[in-house]
């Protein structure tokens with residue numbers, strides 16, 4: 001709803017041309033015929049690291065109401081966020097790292113019930129509404145993927161859901177949060193993430209561990225730089241995927257493993273890494289023992305997945321989204 005440039009995160013939602021210009025300004029990239037740092041054969045379009053791994057899905061559930069104008073009971077109103085429906089008590093995670101700046105009842109004008117506002121710096125905020133339980137205090141520093149609240153049905157609602165907003169400029173200046181997340185590689189409600197070259201973070205680390213388990217020589221440092229990108233691209237080609245060095249919805253399901261108690265190796269380290277992103281606090285030792293089993297079951301429980309202690313496709317998707 002506004003067009004303020006945020007210096008910390010130049011990825012914008014107005015369209016590729018504007019984004020390309022902004023990225024060029026930010027990074028000194030030539031606008032045409034750009035040569036990518038990771039060598040020939042990889043598309044320059046992904047050079048801008050829009051899908052940077054910094055944002056993640058705030059809650060798992062069904063998208064029940066869209067951002068924009070909507071008519072309820074004959075009355076047309078502006079809906080400032082997306083609704084993610086699931087049962088009361090479903091985990092709500094910080095969509096990006098930041099600081100809790102508001103916590104309480106009706107904390108933003110026009111929004112009802114228990115709400116949280118997280119400031120991500122540069123005038124970017126996320127809002128979490130209709131919460132049942134707070135799991136962080138006002139002023140707390142939070143990491144992306146940290147559990148900050150439980151889904152609920154407080155305020156003016158018809159059932160339990162998370163009302164999620166992204167606000168840019170000032171608190172209350174909503175933008176389409178689905179577009180905002182999509183442009184940064186995250187899928188609102190849950191889905192495989194997309195990490196571009198230059199992405200950083202725990203999911204990159206997990207991807208690198210998985211590549212190592214697949215027999216590739218790679219440093220696990222959480223940075224999807226030129227070497228990491230080239231290693232992923234080579235593996236993608238070897239298994240018949242497009243070798244673009246981008247970890248997206250076609251790559252993750254082939255890259256991950258179905259894991260359960262008794263397994264050991266770098267694939268388990270990958271799993272422990274993404275569990276830790278959501279606060280499991282595991283030692284990343286590659287051993288799928290009782291502690292990791294318990295962490296998987298807890299995660300499955302709070303995300304309303306089948307609780308079987310097995311990390312299969314659905315659990316991996318939820319953990320990495």
Ligand SMILES: [Zn+2]
Nearest residue numbers: 081082083163
């Ligand atoms: Zn809503």
